[in-house]
Amino acid sequence: MTITPTDPRDRMIVALDVPGVAEAEKLVATLGDSATFYKIGYQLAYAGGLPMAHDLIRAGKKVFIDLKLHDIGNTVANGVAGIAKLGAAFLTVHAYPQTMKAAVEASRGSGLQILAVTVLTSYNNDDLKEAGYTLGVADMVAQRARQARAIGIDGIVCSAEESANLRAILGRDIALVTPGIRPAGSAVGDQKRVMTPARAIAAGSDYLVVGRPVVAAADPKAAAQAIVAEIAAAS
């Protein structure tokens, strides 16, 4: 089974990392048909943006709720059950076994797919060491992805740098969702593990999460169209 969307537009997830609902609605209107999949993360969710999921879905878009849950199992399960009512396609949790198990159990039958965030794309080996971990990025991502698959997680969030290795380990039926996407020449910012759209697709990513290269572009629609064209050419 393959879960890779056939339309290249459906493989680009635009992060609505903007200060509020008005700015998010303006961006969605600007992008029009060039984007079909949107992510609501901390910035918009904490600015009252979660209910916007309903509007996006009514408008025919897919929605990814990125709250990166991590708490005791009971709290995670109750949170997931609430989020499932929004009708979104994806929700992130951190890839800790207790958290993943609670989220998978609570989402069962709801249509909400749970993505496990392995190692944030702003981390490198030194950052993991500083945080007290002994494994490096590649090994930690692989270990967490294996645990996620055993628990029944629907998708993995990692850097595209890990996509080829994870594809070999996990096979085709778990979605690989990769942020840290940077078209050639664009500013890297706080990301440390980055790839161009074309290289990420070639490495085996199913979905590319793109924030600032679209949101902060002088012409967001042209930036989104260029990324979709790159995805199409590499597919």
Ligand SMILES: O=C(O)c1cc(=O)[nH]c(=O)n1[C@@H]1O[C@H](COP(=O)(O)O)[C@@H](O)[C@H]1O
């Ligand atoms: O879960 C995520 O979406 C995520 C995981 C990760 O490891 N790294 C990461 O950057 N993200 C998100 O992906 C988006 C990347 O944004 P840009 O760096 O602006 O393209 C942001 O909304 C991040 O919160």
